[in-house]
Amino acid sequence: MLHARAFKVSVTWTLALLYLGSVVHATESSLACPDWPTCFGTMVPEMTGGVFWEHLHRLVAGGLLLMWGLATWFARKETADRPWIFKACIAGIVLLLVQSAFGGLTVIYRLPDLVSTTHLALALSFLALATVLASATAHVGNSEPPSGQEDGTRRWATAAAGLVFAQSVLGALVRHMDAGLACLDFPLCLGRVVPPLVNAPITVHFAHRALGMIVAVVVLAFAVRAYRIGSPERIRRWATLAAALVVAQVALGVASVFTVLAVLPVSLHTLVAASLLAVLVHVATLAHTTKARRPEARARRDRLSTLR
Known part of the structure; x- marks a missing residue:
C-alpha cells in the first residue's frame, strides 16, 4: 500500500530533519538567515556558510510537508475502512504547520528559549504520530x-x-x-x-x-x-x-x-x-x-x- 510506504518515508525524513536541525544549532547557523520564510529576501540565497545549513533545514522541512501531504492523499484513497488514519494524517498536517510557524518565530524573535524548545517538542510529537501510523499500517508477514x-x-x-x-x-x-x-x-x-x-x-x-x-x-x-x-x-x-x-x-x-x-x-x-x-x-x-x-x-x- 502506498500510504504505508509514505508513512515510513516520513518517519525517516523526520529523523533526518531533526538531525539537520541539531547541526544548524550546533554550528550556530540558526540566525544565518535573518528573515523568514525567505532568506535575505529570497528563496534561493547563496548557499554558503551558515546559510547553507539553515536554508537546507528549511527546504527539507518543506519537503516533509509535501511528503506528508502525499501520504495523507494516499491514506484517504486507501483506508476508507479505517477513518482514524485519515484523521491522524490531518492532525499531522496541523502539527507540521504549527511547528513550522514556531520555526519562523524562533528566527523572528532571535531564539527565545521557550519558543525554540517548543519547536523541537512539536517535531518530536509529529515523529511519534508518524511512527504510530507507519507501524499500524505496516504489513507484517x-x-x-x-x-x-x-x-x-x-x-x-x-x-x-x-x-x-x-x-x-x-x-x-x-x-x-x-x-x-x-x-x-x-x-x-x-x-x-x-x-x-x-x-x-x-x-x-x-x-x-x-x-x-x-x-x-x-x-x-x-x-x-x-x-x-x-x-x-x-x-x-x-x-x-x-x-x-x-x-x-x-x-x-x-x-x-x-x-x-x-x-x-x-x-x-x-x-x-x-x-x-x-x-x-x-x-x-x-x-x-x-x-x-x-x-x-x-x-x-x-x-x-x-x-x-
Missing part, C-alpha cells in the same frame, strides 16, 4: 499470534517513550539556555553528586542528567523484561535495539561534554534520542495492534479445532 502479554508491553513501551520525550524536551531547554557546559565533569557535576543549584543553567543541566539516568534504567529494564517473559521475537529485537540506543545516547551525552559541544556528538545525541523515541512508540503500537488481532486469532484456532 507471518505474524506471531497474540501472546496475552501485549498490555504489559504496551504500558512499558508507552511509559518509556513518555520519559524519552520529556528528557528530549529538557535536553532542548539545556541547549537553548546554553547550559550544555554548566557541568564540565562526569559523572559528577561540579565535583559533586548533587551540585549547588545556584542558577538556572546548573539546575537544568543537572535535571537533564538525573532524568537521563532514570530513562536509561527504565529502557534497560524494559528490554530485560521482554526476554524474561518470553515476548515475541520481533518485540525482543526492537527492545534490544532500544537498549543499544539508550546506551549510545548516554555515551554521546558524555562525549558532548568532554568535546565541549562538538557538532558531531551533539547532533548525534539528538538523532539517537529521536530514534529511541520512534523505536519505543513502534513497540507500543505493535503491542496494541497485536492485541487487537487476538479475537481473530482465537476464532482461527477454534475453526481449526472444529475441522480436526
Whole structure:
C-alpha cells in the first residue's frame, strides 16, 4: 500500500530533519538567515556558510510537508475502512504547520528559549504520530499470534517513550539556555553528586542528567523484561535495539561534554534520542495492534479445532 510506504518515508525524513536541525544549532547557523520564510529576501540565497545549513533545514522541512501531504492523499484513497488514519494524517498536517510557524518565530524573535524548545517538542510529537501510523499500517508477514502479554508491553513501551520525550524536551531547554557546559565533569557535576543549584543553567543541566539516568534504567529494564517473559521475537529485537540506543545516547551525552559541544556528538545525541523515541512508540503500537488481532486469532484456532 502506498500510504504505508509514505508513512515510513516520513518517519525517516523526520529523523533526518531533526538531525539537520541539531547541526544548524550546533554550528550556530540558526540566525544565518535573518528573515523568514525567505532568506535575505529570497528563496534561493547563496548557499554558503551558515546559510547553507539553515536554508537546507528549511527546504527539507518543506519537503516533509509535501511528503506528508502525499501520504495523507494516499491514506484517504486507501483506508476508507479505517477513518482514524485519515484523521491522524490531518492532525499531522496541523502539527507540521504549527511547528513550522514556531520555526519562523524562533528566527523572528532571535531564539527565545521557550519558543525554540517548543519547536523541537512539536517535531518530536509529529515523529511519534508518524511512527504510530507507519507501524499500524505496516504489513507484517507471518505474524506471531497474540501472546496475552501485549498490555504489559504496551504500558512499558508507552511509559518509556513518555520519559524519552520529556528528557528530549529538557535536553532542548539545556541547549537553548546554553547550559550544555554548566557541568564540565562526569559523572559528577561540579565535583559533586548533587551540585549547588545556584542558577538556572546548573539546575537544568543537572535535571537533564538525573532524568537521563532514570530513562536509561527504565529502557534497560524494559528490554530485560521482554526476554524474561518470553515476548515475541520481533518485540525482543526492537527492545534490544532500544537498549543499544539508550546506551549510545548516554555515551554521546558524555562525549558532548568532554568535546565541549562538538557538532558531531551533539547532533548525534539528538538523532539517537529521536530514534529511541520512534523505536519505543513502534513497540507500543505493535503491542496494541497485536492485541487487537487476538479475537481473530482465537476464532482461527477454534475453526481449526472444529475441522480436526
